[in-house]
Amino acid sequence: MLKFASTQKLYKESIKNKAKKEFIIPAFNLRALTLEAARAVFRAAKKEKAGAFIIELARSETEYANQPLSRYDNLILMAAQKENFTGPIFLQADHFKIKDKKEVKDLEVSIKKAIENGFYNIDIDFSNFSIKDNYTLTANFTKFIRKIEPRDATVSIGAEVGEIGGKNTTIEEFRKFMNGYKKSFLSPDNSRGIIKIAVQTGTSHGRGGKVDFELLKRLGREAKRHNLAGVVQHGASMLAEKEFSKFLGKGVCEVHLATLFQDIIYDSRYFPSELKEKIYQWLKKKYSSERKKGEKEKDFFHRIRKKALGPFKKEILALSQKNIKKICQELEEKFIFFFRTFNVSGTSDLIKKIYSD
Numbered sequence: 001m002l003k004f005a006s007t008q009k010l011y012k013e014s015i016k017n018k019a020k021k022e023f024i025i026p027a028f029n030l031r032a033l034t035l036e037a038a039r040a041v042f043r044a045a046k047k048e049k050a051g052a053f054i055i056e057l058a059r060s061e062t063e064y065a066n067q068p069l070s071r072y073d074n075l076i077l078m079a080a081q082k083e084n085f086t087g088p089i090f091l092q093a094d095h096f097k098i099k100d101k102k103e104v105k106d107l108e109v110s111i112k113k114a115i116e117n118g119f120y121n122i123d124i125d126f127s128n129f130s131i132k133d134n135y136t137l138t139a140n141f142t143k144f145i146r147k148i149e150p151r152d153a154t155v156s157i158g159a160e161v162g163e164i165g166g167k168n169t170t171i172e173e174f175r176k177f178m179n180g181y182k183k184s185f186l187s188p189d190n191s192r193g194i195i196k197i198a199v200q201t202g203t204s205h206g207r208g209g210k211v212d213f214e215l216l217k218r219l220g221r222e223a224k225r226h227n228l229a230g231v232v233q234h235g236a237s238m239l240a241e242k243e244f245s246k247f248l249g250k251g252v253c254e255v256h257l258a259t260l261f262q263d264i265i266y267d268s269r270y271f272p273s274e275l276k277e278k279i280y281q282w283l284k285k286k287y288s289s290e291r292k293k294g295e296k297e298k299d300f301f302h303r304i305r306k307k308a309l310g311p312f313k314k315e316i317l318a319l320s321q322k323n324i325k326k327i328c329q330e331l332e333e334k335f336i337f338f339f340r341t342f343n344v345s346g347t348s349d350l351i352k353k354i355y356s357d
Contacts, residue, residue: 002080004073004118005088008156009354010052011195011229011253021350023343024247027054027092028335029258031065032265032309032316033324034072038079040328044335046085050344051351054121056092056256059110066310069093073117087348088355092121092156094256099128101137111141112148115155123158123198123232127166134161135177139184142193154192158254162200164234168212169199174219178226196229196253203235205259211239213246220251229253237263244341255342262306264330265316270323275315279308 007025030037038055045053057072073091080089093114098107111122122145126137138159149155161177162169174197185193201216203209216231223231230253236244237260247255265271283304291300309316319327339345 004091006120006153006156007090008154014229024252025052025254026338027056027256031262034075035079036324036328038076039083040332041335042080042083042085044332048339048345049348050339051087051348052344054090054092056094058094059096064307064310066313069117091119093119094123095125097125120153121156125160127160127163131176135180136184139181157194158196159194160198165204174222196232198232205235217250268327270326
């Protein structure tokens with residue numbers, strides 16, 4: 001029976017070393033062609049007998065990609081049904097953040113809506129604040145989530161130390177955050193607290209970078225000392241394929257991937273060149289003032305073209321079924337690559353065992 005589920009059980013098992021196979025959970029952000037892209041995920045999962053994977057949506061993506069949470073969850077469920085996928089579906093609300101403390105109530109509303117729509121995995125992100133404000137806000141929102149979560153599901157909560165695209169997270173910052181968080185959450189052993197934590201190790205959203213794998217390994221070890229499943233890697237989409245296998249053995253429990261799949265859609269030879277040109281002209285007219293000094297035009301368009309996904313959603317969905325099918329075959333190949341690279345292939349039996357009740 002299909003159902004939305006929390007990764008909490010899986011991560012608790014990994015902490016207790018009962019999940020003996022080492023793997024990293026890939027978290028796929030599907031910004032466009034959601035139904036068909038999700039079908040490609042589930043087809044790939046069935047071929048690889050993969051069960052440990054997440055389908056997610058960032059709070060910002062609900063806006064610029066015009067993907068309301070209440071619509072997104074239905075599309076994912078429909079995709080699973082169409083592909084006869086069985087087993088739990090892990091939906092995740094990614095980068096649920098605020099710019100100012102005045103927005104706390106708005107974020108509470110967003111989180112409540114997310115949980116009501118089956119997003120039982122919530123990544124809260126206050127990395128743009130000071131360490132003290134970060135751990136205080138994270139603790140307060142952990143308490144809030146625990147109050148509103150379903151009785152039959154413990155929401156998996158992630159936090160973030162070190163803003164993605166900024167300076168790298170240090171061990172000292174990590175420890176300061178965790179020690180402050182535990183005191184604020186009033187739980188020295190982190191019982192029912194966060195289960196994972198995102199860190200910055202050299203990447204940037206949509207642009208990749210160079211990962212400091214030695215730092216990542218040290219942060220991963222530190223995370224496990226605090227009874228966490230591990231650390232989370234963001235901004236990895238633009239890394240070379242050979243880099244992804246290096247995340248194994250570093251204490252990484254999740255790698256989030258988004259821009260890569262958007263690029264596969266935009267850059268496919270089955271994506272109409274006339275529509276692509278129309279999108280670029282619209283972006284140029286609307287966002288030219290955001291082009292950075294010295295930034296090449298191609299880099300500028302690559303950085304901002306995600307903002308066209310919402311305004312051009314109907315036109316993208318109106319592509320011929322033949323073209324959509326071809327594009328999604330390309331996506332499916334990439335999903336299979338990540339299942340294999342992160343050792344997720346063959347995890348379906350493990351997931352069914354853990355979630356059999």
